[in-house]
Amino acid sequence: MKGNEAIAEAAIQAGCQAFFGYPITPQNEIPAYFAKKMPKIGRTFLQAESEVAAINMIYGAAATGTRVMTSSSSPGVSLKQEGISYIAGSRLPCVIVNIMRGGPGLGGIQPSQSDYFQATKGGGHGDYHLVVFAPATLQEMADLTKLAFDVAEEYRVPAMILGDGILGQMMEPVEFSDYTPRPKADMSWAATGNDGSKPRSVINSLYMEPSELESMTRDLFATYGIIAERETLVEEYHCEGAEIIVAAYGTVARVVKSVIAQLDKEEGAPKVGLIRPITLWPFPAETFAKAAAQDSVQSFLTVEMSMGQMVEDVQLAVNGAKPVRFFGRTGGMVPTAKEIKDEILSICKGGAR
Known part of the structure; x- marks a missing residue:
């Protein structure tokens, strides 16, 4: 259907x-x-x-x-x-x-x-x-x-x-x-x-x-x-021991999962997890706060088909415990797997957005 x-x-x-x-x-x-x-x-x-x-x-x-x-x-x-x-x-x-x-x-x-x-x-x-x-x-x-x-x-x-x-x-x-x-x-x-x-x-x-x-x-x-x-509903995907946690929902979360699958096959690639809010309100803030408290997690990346809206809720939930970066496309453009992967690798190399 x-x-x-x-x-x-x-x-x-x-x-x-x-x-x-x-x-x-x-x-x-x-x-x-x-x-x-x-x-x-x-x-x-x-x-x-x-x-x-x-x-x-x-x-x-x-x-x-x-x-x-x-x-x-x-x-x-x-x-x-x-x-x-x-x-x-x-x-x-x-x-x-x-x-x-x-x-x-x-x-x-x-x-x-x-x-x-x-x-x-x-x-x-x-x-x-x-x-x-x-x-x-x-x-x-x-x-x-x-x-x-x-x-x-x-x-x-x-x-x-x-x-x-x-x-x-x-x-x-x-x-x-x-x-x-x-x-x-x-x-x-x-x-x-x-x-x-x-x-x-x-x-x-x-x-x-x-x-x-x-x-x-x-x-x-x-x-x-x-x-x-x-x-409150949320999916935690591949988050155990993750160095970078990506926050995404809807269609974008599907693209992120494909990026995680690619990185899993590459030697020396960072370990990446996904937190996918299923209820956007109520927002699963506690899940993000717990992830931010994990020693392995170095950074968060929020990916959206917008100029950055959910990222504000992620920032509030993380509450400064770890950096929260953002990548988005807008106007009907969909972030590609390559773009998201490049953004993740840029974070690992110390890049900032």
Whole structure:
């Protein structure tokens, strides 16, 4: 399957009942898949008139406790930010997919990772987070989509699948094993109609009293603390005894693994490991801090398809214990294995960037 199709099929298997979206490259196979399949199984697909309309439809549908999803690519996700903030402030679960393309502005349709700040630092107004999953394979595109629905519903937060144009468009085998959702969360908060059998449900993010808004926000951040404890995901690859630790996610992590395989075959080459955040928020800071404390580790190298965004979280996690260097390509350019390898060898020779 294509990665975009894997996301859509996984969402259907996870019980997604409604999809609202608007076309934009390179994620168009997601709404196309839903448009073809959802009506056949008695579920809802609707192409909205805009990204703004789509995210507000998500807001309304999520308020009923229904599993809902939207998808877009970078400029389209920018248009959704106000609605995403409203959804976070109203404590509603939903899944948002961003298959990133180059920017800023309209940019291009080639793959990018330059929406990291937008995804992990809020994006819209106010104090809030998204739970952000970053798949590196098409199998993870499927598996993490299912997990995103469960996490969103359990904690009443929006969750995001953050991929890039390569993952969305490439094809790999994908297995859809039997899906066992997490135990059903308490949905008594949902607005499902009121026959007098329960208190009236009010879905809102407006708090006129500052003390009430502060209390709500503190409760929300207490939930984020629980999510950070329970849901942080990370892969440590080849890190035992590594001299250089590369930090990368998504497509770039795949390229880094190929570089590590090359270096393993070369006599006298440095030993290189990879730390791959699978959740970009919550960020696996503790994993980086523990690696920085290892005597064998001399340096970190963060590689991204951007001008340097995740590198800031790596620097914060390492906290000055070891040098953190950066290498990136942007505008839709993908770092090659040779470029990454050359950068690693430059670090070993005392080069700085």
